[in-house]
Amino acid sequence: MIKRMHTGARMSKAVIHNGVVYLCGQVGDGASVAEQTRDCLSRVDALLQEAGSSREKILQAIIWLADMKDFQEMNEVWDDWVSEGHAPARACGEARLARDQLRVEIIVTAAL
Structure with a gap:
């Protein structure tokens, strides 16, 4: 069974299948990378909680930065957010994001 959450015409905010969200x-x-990262991670927390999961169950995270010069600033927020002993597999790269004001985008896969 596949469960889709907050589904629109283009995408769902979350999809659950076989015990994975x-x-x-x-x-x-936010204006800064730190502010945007904090807000991203708050949204991740809310969606994971709604799906029945949590940040401790994240399997993989993919992070896109508009500019890799922001890597350290993003990591300071990330490192404070990740639960000790529960760091997921992670990749981070530079990409052009959907809007010019966006500095960071985070994609997460987690176990239920």
């Missing part, structure tokens, strides 16, 4: 890319509000 897949989140769409989360972006955040």
Whole structure:
């Protein structure tokens, strides 16, 4: 069985299948990379909780930065957010994001 959450014409914010929840890319509000990262991660927390999971159950995270010069600033927020002993497999790269004001996008896959 596949369960889709917050489904629109283009995408679902989360899809659950076989005990795994897949989140769409989360972006955040704020002027700085740190503010946007905090907001992204808050949205990740909310969707995971709604799906019946948590940040401790994240299997993989993919992070896109508009500019890799923001890597350290994003990591400071990320490192404070990740639960000790529960760091997921993670990739981070640079990409052009959907809107010019976006600095970070985070995609998460987690176990239920």
